[in-house]
Amino acid sequence: EAQVTQNPRYLITVTGKKLTVTCSQNMNHEYMSWYRQDPGLGLRQIYYSMNVEVTDKGDVPEGYKVSRKEKRNFPLILESPSPNQTSLYFCASSLFSPGTGNYGYTFGSGTRLTVV
Amino acid sequence: GESVGLHLPTLSVQEGDNSIINCAYSNSASDYFIWYKQESGKGPQFIIDIRSNMDKRQGQRVTVLLNKTVKHLSLQIAATQPGDSAVYFCAESPGGYQKVTFGTGTKLQVIP
Numbered sequence: 183e184a185q186v187t188q189n190p191r192y193l194i195t196v197t198g199k200k201l202t203v204t205c206s207q208n209m210n211h212e213y214m215s216w217y218r219q220d221p222g223l224g225l226r227q228i229y230y231s232m233n234v235e236v237t238d239k240g241d242v243p244e245g246y247k248v249s250r251k252e253k254r255n256f257p258l259i260l261e262s263p264s265p266n267q268t269s270l271y272f273c274a275s276s277l278f279s280p281g282t283g284n285y286g287y288t289f290g291s292g293t294r295l296t297v298v
Numbered sequence: 299g300e301s302v303g304l305h306l307p308t309l310s311v312q313e314g315d316n317s318i319i320n321c322a323y324s325n326s327a328s329d330y331f332i333w334y335k336q337e338s339g340k341g342p343q344f345i346i347d348i349r350s351n352m353d354k355r356q357g358q359r360v361t362v363l364l365n366k367t368v369k370h371l372s373l374q375i376a377a378t379q380p381g382d383s384a385v386y387f388c389a390e391s392p393g394g395y396q397k398v399t400f401g402t403g404t405k406l407q408v409i410p
Contacts, residue, residue: 186341217400224387224402225342240397272341279391286332286389286398289341 184209188273188290195263195297203258203293205273213276214256215240215287216248218269225272231256232279263297270294306385308405317375319404321388326369329393333362333373336385336403345373345386375406383408 188205195201207214215230217240227240231250245267247259256275260267271294274287311317323331329350334342348355348362348371355362361374371388385405391398 222402225400227397230397274341286334286344286347287342289334289343291339291341 184288186273186275186288186290188271188293190293191291192294193296195295197264197297198262201260201263201295203260203271203273203295205256205258205290206254207256207273207275207288208254209275209277209288210253211275211277211288212253213279214250215274215276216246216256216258217272217274218242219272219292220269228258228271260295263295265297268295268297306403306405308407310407310409311378312409313378313380315378317373317378317382317406319373319375319386319406321371321373321401321404323369323371323388323390323399323401325390325392325399326366327392328390330391331362331364331371332389332391332398333360333371334387334389334400335382336387338384342387378406378408380408380410382406 186207212233216228217225219225226242228246229248231237234253237248270292272292273290276287332347333345335345336342346357346360346362348364353364359376363372385403387403388401389398
């Protein structure tokens, strides 16, 4: 089944403790992206990657890192999480850029992160 | 399931009626538009898309209308069913490798 898989689904952590949220897609998509979703603010892009070893900042990159060493994986790293990073996070992939058509994004099921 | 928004505009529709969800977009350069559906506890799911050279596109039970003059997009769902209850997002992009911008969403509640 074609899908984007992200783990974990739920995570509670403490301020400052490094964490990684994994994302993997099995559709050979070139473009991958991370979004956070907060009430009243919709989906905001954190980072995106147009291909292996090519990443760039989205609208809200502060406090996050990403890497794209392989086409299928695009982990999101929080080096020192803070409470304002408590959010619902989505990984998404697209065959090419989602703005080129081809049905836009395929999203993962989300990761609910709570930083205390 | 996960809550995606506490203050979303909400549309309540009787089962079997048609639903119309509206979206105003801001970028006059936007060339590509998508509607996504997000059910509780899940990620957004593609419904239908449309390019700026069209003003209407139909899918299965859904129709998207685009009015570029007033920068307005709408999603029509025919014969709304309980399974249509979800949050609906519009998204726009100038196309190519320029970014996709999402709206804040509308919650559709279907009354049995």
